Amino acid sequence: MKRFLTKILSIxxxxxxxxxxxxxxxxxxxxxxxxxxxxxxxKAKPCKDKKQDIETASKKCSVGxxxxxxxxxxxxxxxxxxxxxQFDLEANQIVFLQTFFFTYxxxxxxxxxxxxxxxxxxxxFIKKDILLLNETFLI
Numbered sequence: 001m002k003r004f005l006t007k008i009l010s011i012x013x014x015x016x017x018x019x020x021x022x023x024x025x026x027x028x029x030x031x032x033x034x035x036x037x038x039x040x041x042x043k044a045k046p047c048k049d050k051k052q053d054i055e056t057a058s059k060k061c062s063v064g065x066x067x068x069x070x071x072x073x074x075x076x077x078x079x080x081x082x083x084x085x086q087f088d089l090e091a092n093q094i095v096f097l098q099t100f101f102f103t104y105x106x107x108x109x110x111x112x113x114x115x116x117x118x119x120x121x122x123x124x125f126i127k128k129d130i131l132l133l134n135e136t137f138l139i
Contacts, residue, residue: 046069
């Protein structure tokens with residue numbers, strides 16, 4: 001469950017970073033203050049391209065208006081002021097990292113066998129009961 005939540009959180013954060021660093025434009029076409037078409041990354045199609053009846057749209061608009069259709073755009077600009085990290089390594093740091101990874105990888109090399117070193121040995125023979133000699137009893 002923890003792995004699943006970690007994966008969901010990492011994907012969500014990656015999408016948030018992608019959304020924050022990208023820019024896009026939403027173009028909208030209104031007729032009589034009603035949204036007719038909306039388009040992302042392209043121009044919205046006017047009423048003529050949507051094959052709407054222009055006469056019914058003009059009847060709904062006020063008489064004094066010349067053109068009742070309008071376009072508006074929403075532009076979301078990208079966030080370009082992100083800090084870029086620099087990773088400069090010196091020679092002694094590289095040697096340390098190499099030895100650390102080499103020893104860490106070889107540390108767990110023999111654990112897959114699960115050998116028990118004292119499996120073939122018998123326990124020592126006890127001649128007298130030590131608990132009775134010391135008079136220690138579990139209650």
